[in-house]
Amino acid sequence: MRAIELGLPLVRSANTGVSAVIDPLGRTVASLGLGIEGILDANLPTAIPPTVYARVGDVPAAMLVALAVFLAVRRRVAKPWR
Numbered sequence: 649m650r651a652i653e654l655g656l657p658l659v660r661s662a663n664t665g666v667s668a669v670i671d672p673l674g675r676t677v678a679s680l681g682l683g684i685e686g687i688l689d690a691n692l693p694t695a696i697p698p699t700v701y702a703r704v705g706d707v708p709a710a711m712l713v714a715l716a717v718f719l720a721v722r723r724r725v726a727k728p729w730r
Contacts, residue, residue, distance in 0.1 A: 649674070655696040661688075672696045 651658040651670045658670040668679035671693035678690035 653701045655699040710716040
């Protein structure tokens with residue numbers, strides 16, 4: 649998912665787990681399975697142009713959270729509990 653959201657290739661290396669090369673579209677190019685020792689030799693795929701998430705990040709989500717908090721506080725102040 650990280651490769652897809654940023655539009656960048658991903659190389660994952662683990663001592664005891666799965667190692668893999670993943671292209672920017674989330675497809676596995678090469679991998680070594682769990683518990684398999686070996687060398688993974690693969691070309692690094694080229695990146696795609698920055699995605700919307702790569703350009704704006706978490707700003708829209710943060711703005712929605714801030715709006716929700718603002719509305720909740722405003723409602724609480726307008727009609728306090730009795």
